[in-house]
Amino acid sequence: MSLRIQCTVIDxxxxxxxxxFWADLLGRPLGGPEDDGVYWIEPGxxxxxxxFIPVPEAKSVKNRLHIDLRPDDQAAEVxxxxxxxxxxxxxxxxxxxxxxxxxxxxxEFCILRALRPDEx
Amino acid sequence: MSLRIQCTVIDxxxxxxxxxFWADLLGRPLGGPEDDGVYWIEPGxxxxxxxFIPVPEAKSVKNRLHIDLRPDDQAAEVxxxxxxxxxxxxxxxxxxxxxxxxxxxxxEFCILRALRPDEx
Numbered sequence: 579m580s581l582r583i584q585c586t587v588i589d590x591x592x593x594x595x596x597x598x599f600w601a602d603l604l605g606r607p608l609g610g611p612e613d614d615g616v617y618w619i620e621p622g623x624x625x626x627x628x629x630f631i632p633v634p635e636a637k638s639v640k641n642r643l644h645i646d647l648r649p650d651d652q653a654a655e656v657x658x659x660x661x662x663x664x665x666x667x668x669x670x671x672x673x674x675x676x677x678x679x680x681x682x683x684x685x686e687f688c689i690l691r692a693l694r695p696d697e698x
Numbered sequence: 699m700s701l702r703i704q705c706t707v708i709d710x711x712x713x714x715x716x717x718x719f720w721a722d723l724l725g726r727p728l729g730g731p732e733d734d735g736v737y738w739i740e741p742g743x744x745x746x747x748x749x750f751i752p753v754p755e756a757k758s759v760k761n762r763l764h765i766d767l768r769p770d771d772q773a774a775e776v777x778x779x780x781x782x783x784x785x786x787x788x789x790x791x792x793x794x795x796x797x798x799x800x801x802x803x804x805x806e807f808c809i810l811r812a813l814r815p816d817e818x
Contacts, residue, residue, distance in 0.1 A: 580769065580770035580771075580775075581723065581767050581768070581769050581770075581775050581809070582724075582743075582745060582767065582768050583724075583746065583765055583766070583767060584767060584810060585765075586706060586764075586765055586766075587763065587808075589760075603701065604701060604702075625702060625703050626703065626706075637762050638759055639758055639759055640755075641761065641762045641763055642708065642757050642761045642762075642763075643706060643707065643708050643761055643762075643763040643764065643765075644706075644707050645705075645706055645763075646703070646704045646705045646706075646707055646749070647701050647702065647704060648701070648702050648703075649700065650700035651700075655700075655701050685762060685763070688707075689701070690704060
């Protein structure tokens, strides 16, 4: 038995737009496009490969899968995400230690609190 | 700027059921539950952390994010996934080199073709 996670795939109306947002957010280059309009971010340390694929349908409901991001400085990274085109979203989370945001096509993601020095 | 992917989060009606499926599929132990009913699979080589969180709503549309898995033996891994409770799904993919399946709550995932020896 051998099965490993190759990548996380994100359906996009505009794969370049969404891919650019995530590449800028993660500080990684965006690859692509392939002939089929697919863009990607290569895997790296603590970063599985991300694929951005064009689909005809728009996002319609809260995503069933989402990505949690770990910052060194939560407030600074939230501000940076907002400046890159993210928005705050309310999915009924109430007051939490994490910030719930969405990318330019509404894909929810969280920026968690920074870890304390004694955490890993 | 420092922001890394901590985990991929999967909303579940039955987090134990979905988490057990993925743990068995990936050959990893399932952790949990926390007091809030969350289960998890710890990160590992080529495996970001997965979190399974209970939510009140059921899955309603094709997921906007999904996971692609790389097998050593595609046919064997598809059979194994089906035996664990996955099902084939048709999202209009036509004939492809990858198999489109869904976990017990309908979360789509793909089992890609095996890599050739000259690929990495």
